[in-house]
Amino acid sequence: xxxxxxxxxxTNDIPSKKLxxxxxxxxKGISAFRKEKEGVLEFRKKAFDVWETTKExxxxxxxxxxxxxxxxxxxxxxxxxxKERVEKVLQRLNIDIKEQKRxxxxxxxxxxxxxxxxxxxxxxxxxxxxIFCSLGEALEKFSDLVMQYxxxxxxxxxxxxxxxxxxxxxxxxxxxxxxxxxxxxxxxSYFRLDSLFASQFERTLIIAEEGSFLNYLEGCxxxxxxxxxxxxAVVEIIxxxxxxxxxxxxxxxxxxxEKGEGGIYNFxxxxxICHEGAELNWTQVELGSSFTWKYPSTVLLxxxxxxxxxxxxxxxxxxxxxxxxxxxxxxxxxxxxxVSKSIVDGESKNTFRFKIKVSPNATNSxxxxxxxxxxxxxxxxxxSLPHFEINSSDFKNKHEAKTYKIDAEILFWLKTKxxxxxxxxxxxxxxxxxxxxxxxxxxxxxxxxxxxEMKIEGNG
Amino acid sequence: MNxxxxxxxxxxxxxCDEEILKIDNLEFHTGINIIVGxxxxxxxxxxxxxxxxxxxxxxGEINIDNYPKLQTFELVKLGYYLVxxxxxxxxxxxxxxxxxxxxxxNNITVNWEEIYNFFPIAQExxxxxxxxxxxxxxxxxxxxxxxxxxPEYVFLDEIDSGLSSIHKxxxxxxxxxxxxxxxxxxxxxxxxxxxxxxxxxxVLVEGTIK
Numbered sequence: 001x002x003x004x005x006x007x008x009x010x011t012n013d014i015p016s017k018k019l020x021x022x023x024x025x026x027x028k029g030i031s032a033f034r035k036e037k038e039g040v041l042e043f044r045k046k047a048f049d050v051w052e053t054t055k056e057x058x059x060x061x062x063x064x065x066x067x068x069x070x071x072x073x074x075x076x077x078x079x080x081x082x083k084e085r086v087e088k089v090l091q092r093l094n095i096d097i098k099e100q101k102r103x104x105x106x107x108x109x110x111x112x113x114x115x116x117x118x119x120x121x122x123x124x125x126x127x128x129x130x131i132f133c134s135l136g137e138a139l140e141k142f143s144d145l146v147m148q149y150x151x152x153x154x155x156x157x158x159x160x161x162x163x164x165x166x167x168x169x170x171x172x173x174x175x176x177x178x179x180x181x182x183x184x185x186x187x188x189s190y191f192r193l194d195s196l197f198a199s200q201f202e203r204t205l206i207i208a209e210e211g212s213f214l215n216y217l218e219g220c221x222x223x224x225x226x227x228x229x230x231x232x233a234v235v236e237i238i239x240x241x242x243x244x245x246x247x248x249x250x251x252x253x254x255x256x257x258e259k260g261e262g263g264i265y266n267f268x269x270x271x272x273i274c275h276e277g278a279e280l281n282w283t284q285v286e287l288g289s290s291f292t293w294k295y296p297s298t299v300l301l302x303x304x305x306x307x308x309x310x311x312x313x314x315x316x317x318x319x320x321x322x323x324x325x326x327x328x329x330x331x332x333x334x335x336x337x338x339v340s341k342s343i344v345d346g347e348s349k350n351t352f353r354f355k356i357k358v359s360p361n362a363t364n365s366x367x368x369x370x371x372x373x374x375x376x377x378x379x380x381x382x383x384s385l386p387h388f389e390i391n392s393s394d395f396k397n398k399h400e401a402k403t404y405k406i407d408a409e410i411l412f413w414l415k416t417k418x419x420x421x422x423x424x425x426x427x428x429x430x431x432x433x434x435x436x437x438x439x440x441x442x443x444x445x446x447x448x449x450x451x452x453e454m455k456i457e458g459n460g
Numbered sequence: 461m462n463x464x465x466x467x468x469x470x471x472x473x474x475x476c477d478e479e480i481l482k483i484d485n486l487e488f489h490t491g492i493n494i495i496v497g498x499x500x501x502x503x504x505x506x507x508x509x510x511x512x513x514x515x516x517x518x519x520g521e522i523n524i525d526n527y528p529k530l531q532t533f534e535l536v537k538l539g540y541y542l543v544x545x546x547x548x549x550x551x552x553x554x555x556x557x558x559x560x561x562x563x564x565x566n567n568i569t570v571n572w573e574e575i576y577n578f579f580p581i582a583q584e585x586x587x588x589x590x591x592x593x594x595x596x597x598x599x600x601x602x603x604x605x606x607x608x609x610x611p612e613y614v615f616l617d618e619i620d621s622g623l624s625s626i627h628k629x630x631x632x633x634x635x636x637x638x639x640x641x642x643x644x645x646x647x648x649x650x651x652x653x654x655x656x657x658x659x660x661x662x663v664l665v666e667g668t669i670k
Contacts, residue, residue, distance in 0.1 A: 418609060419561075
């Protein structure tokens, strides 16, 4: 799998069955189409009621979504032409689901618009008891297990877009790692929004049982379009006692053009709960989307649990990115470690906001947060907004924030070493980002550097 | 010995449109060329203008083809290399990353063993962040690109200033090693340090290099 080439920016115009409008009828249609059990439909209806009575948020930037004309469901229609075009998508993205696992040791779930093209990995299931499949397949085959955990980390009334997702969710990934099992391969999801008119409401649920280990990677892409499209995902992660989940994201949705036309509205809710001694490590690389709201969060419920959050955001043109994280310290001896790096260029604006909330019970706990911003153009803006709510007297809290500009003296010094302006930018931005990118698995590492270079060149 | 000359005639150096230096006739030949003069006389400005630093201009007759249209990095590709007096610190950038990028962008295959043998410090401090060695070490590290880029003309702005005797010895060893094949132009306040190198001396007096 390559994360991004210019081929990713092209739509493949796949003949599809589509459902239009965010209405109760559409919702019922999605559920019927997916042949869902009654309990799932009820869950959707309940979420729809909540969504209808919740106010659309507009607190950090303004946008317009025409909900009546959204296509929340789009699936290749099964015709010969659609099958050929799906093959073309896979070729363009350089994806071969079976070879991926054999050569790179990555098991892949590929979600195209609203549906997963992959089926459950029987090898992982038979040998290790690991369930890795689309959420739709999991709801069909492991309904009780899914319904036991769905909605327990991100409730349907959590926020406007979480309610919307709960009502209209389509395929995402389901992962279940049994007790004491170390997943022998990296698990990966690739979300492709290929239709120029569809929205994507992916939903992912990960359960890591006691003492288990999982390395999870997700990537995404969408074609160039003058339309704004909505991507509203919910990710729930449950990490039981002494289990570890590493969750890596490379977000590269289409970001709109230099005039700010088109691009994906990326409004995402991601959250994990860590039980005793559990660990959740987030690595988030945000390179796309015209508007982003995303705050992957960790609830440190159990004693001795910990979380790390490494984030890199690169914004250009007129992108607006409001991202960050939350660490909720509830257990004793809990630790959070947050490192954010942002690079702003063009007329873009990046806000990194994070919240450290500490309960009185979270004794002997600590948090470190580091936020670095690099301002590349005089018309771009970068903000770091920390929020601390500390109710434990012995909590150790360390925070630092720095803002940089690329120094003219350093640029001249690099020129005297033979670097032109673009080569200087690439070098300086790469080393600035290195602390974050180096946290990514090998499979992503070099591709992210390549992608970052394409963005700097203006070809991303 | 190849004679590699830089000839600058009837030239002026400007900083932010203000004339700060005149050059009547300047000829640097292969080997060691030393420029001396009072502080603030414009010696460093001359180097900055020659390498086209922002706000600095060098106008006149210069024997570099198409000089007015060249950019700094193009001068480097033509064989001109500058070591500035100022110490740079660049967060996260190690010498190893910098040097490998320099080799890569210039399509150069580097003989690293030769460098490490000549300056063992280059290997010892390879993973240091640029500019975070001691003052003298930083200056020696700035000489390493001469091995990588193999320039014909090397401009050294007070590189000997504040060097310990050990580092000064290394600098002299470096200059002796290359003096028959390259043209060095040094700004210094301690010309006696270079007596053994048979240097050609230029004096900056009252705004003119003579």
